[in-house]
Amino acid sequence: MSNFLRMMYGRYGVDNLSKFLFSLYIIIFVIGLFYKNFILDTIGLLLLFIVIFRFFSKNIYKRTKENQIYLKIKNKTLKPFKNIKRNFKERNEHVYKKCHKCKTTLKLPLPYERGIKHAKCPTCKNKITFLCLRKQKIEIIKDNERMKK
Ligand SMILES: [Zn+2]
Known part of the structure; x- marks a missing residue:
């Protein structure tokens, strides 16, 4: 356990962007169960690779920046739907x-x-x-x- 903790020390871990990319990977994985497609498989593997890479990354500054950019884009994209969501809720x-x-x-x-x-x-x-x-x-x-x- 202490070896694992030592290995994990200073690593970036999980953030919103990683969760989003991982959800995309899961969706692609499920589609892949019914529909075999080389391009989809490649994109899925690439997503998984990025999630793992970001998890173990030691460049916390850069990963945080990426996450901030993702959150900005997400907020901008979802803004027009905010009132629809509120009105429904x-x-x-x-x-x-x-x-x-x-x-x-x-x-x-x-x-x-x-x-x-x-x-x-x-x-x-x-x-x-x-x-x-x-x-x-x-x-x-x-x-x-x-x-x-
Ligand atoms: Zn007014």
């Missing part, structure tokens, strides 16, 4: 809407009725008009038995 509670004038994202309570809604951006006072197809759900806390008959 809180579909029974809130509406997330972007102000087209100042690009601020507003968190609004769900309206009582579906339809065209208005809101005022607190940052730039711009009037936002949007269509909301969701409405607040009324939950039943206590069922009145007598009303059922």
